[in-house]
Amino acid sequence: MSNAIGTATNALNSSTHAEATRRGRGLNTLLRITRMNLRHPRQVAFAFCSTIGAVILQLLIPQLLGRAVDQTQLAIGDGVTGTTAEQALWTPALLLLGVSALRGLFTMAQNYFAEAVGHHVAYELRLACYDKIQRLSFSYHDRVHSGDLIMLGILDLDGVRTYFSNALVRVLLLSMLIGIGAYTMISTDPVLGLVALSFVPFVAWRSSVTQLRLRATWLDLQERLSVLSRVMEENLAGIRVVRAFSAQAYEMLKFDRASKNALDRAHDQVDVSVPNTSATTLSFFFAMGLVLWIGCNKLIAGDITVGTLATFLTFMTILQMPVRQIGLMVNAFARASTCGSRLFALLDQDIAIRDAPGARPLEISEGILRFDNVSFAYPGTENRAILKNISFEARRGETIAIVGPPGSGKSTMAHLIPRFYDVSGGAITIDGHDIRGITLATLRKMVAVAQQDAFLFTTTIENNIAYGDPWAREQRIERASESAQLHNYILSLPSGYETVVGERGASLSGGQRQRLTIARTMMLRPSIVVFDDSTAAIDGATEQRIRAAIRRFAKDRVTIIIAHRLSLLTHADQILFVDNGEIVERGTHQELLAKRGRYKGLHDLQLRPGDDNAIANGGVT
């Protein structure tokens, strides 16, 4: 698989910088896709050779047919009847059969190899896109809806996949067929040839225009299908909310509207394509009628034979389909250009957070984490500072607690340490090294964040816990889940650690999910660990036991605990009270109580929840 990613990435990166800057321009996109196709020279060569073979054999058929008709004519004229006449027909009949069968084989080979090239390119692109999506920064994923990325991986990828068979191979096939066919007919009889070909320009023009118009509506249809998939995805993700609020009717209406929008566009497509089919068929039969009329006159005048007329009519029948396919070919170019430019836009997307040139692996010595005058705004909302002048220091073995009202910036502070986002001002250092100069892989190995939202993968509990260390021994996994107070519950399940959880597995309660996340984090043995409100859904008694485990775990690392429930934080070496992105109070539990400020207010509120005075002084906004 890594080879395939490598091949794709090489192919994609091989484009020059100039190309990248002119990205989106159709020709460059097509050249880039063509180069990706040429990375499979053997299949490309086989596809082109089979196409040439199939065309040559196909062009032989009208000639053979014409000759067979003429031979029959001659036999009848010479008064040959019965077995001799039948024998005279055997040779052209068998020849025709043989040529047709061989042509079928060549066409089969052409389709096989052309499809194979397309599928290989699609496979490589799919992996390259997936690889890119894994590496793109959080700020990108904040902006782009996952439904749009999924559609990109299905519809746009298909537009690039079919480029080789529907565009490149068809160019060769159509130009040979129409070119040699036209030359043969015109050189045989210029007048009849020109009349027989009279439908070609009209059909080519008409089907190209139609396909381009269809293309425009198709792009719009794709957008509408994207919206439809977004509505469906959100509905499925939020199915419990929908049911809890009895919002089925509203959701149905929303889906119906999106679905109807897509239907309208599909109708537009039918409106464009049906008249085109009728017009091109009419023009073809009109030309055929003319050929018959002129041809019969020439036949009567003795200018041509019946066989020649039959050759012309067969040529026309053979040419009809490819000429109509000119439109499809034009569409395949246009589609590949649009779909390709969208895919390349993703692949060329700058990764905002990546290793700086010369980045060094993180080697922890003293294990000191420092926030030095850090300020931060989310990309896209730069004028809204989320963190302002945050400074603090934590040493190995110390626990820093962060409290504050919702939305004050606590999680944001945590997300800056593993560089989910980069600081806008100031610096975060570990042992004096700016984290922007450390390789991401080593930084994220040393910094673990137990996220607020406990996400489960659809796999066993064991795999979920050992996600960061898949080769961990069973005992370690069990120890981590014991610390997270989950071990006994897991043992009570019929399949124990082998129980499959996640979207299509057994459900865990909110608290159990949080405990699993804590166990997953404890497996990593990081130097800096953040527990981001990770016990909010856990009952008081269990939380006490987890607190003891976290304290043991915190002994040889920097621990940051973000929590609303102060009982979890009282032992912290330093508590930071954050409000509106600023540290407004700091100190130990006792120091902050003595200050009688915001922290004390919040503390009193949690001790005496109904007390109006406490609410008035509380830290909750």
Ligand SMILES: Nc1ncnc2c1ncn2[C@@H]1O[C@H](COP(=O)(O)OP(=O)(O)OP(=O)(O)O)[C@@H](O)[C@H]1O
């Ligand atoms: N990805 C994002 N893009 C833009 N703004 C964001 C993003 N994530 C959070 N914010 C904004 O940043 C502010 C701080 O959010 P943050 O999640 O850090 O708060 P918090 O103190 O952890 O809140 P809570 O206690 O509710 O978890 C909020 O106003 C939020 O709307």
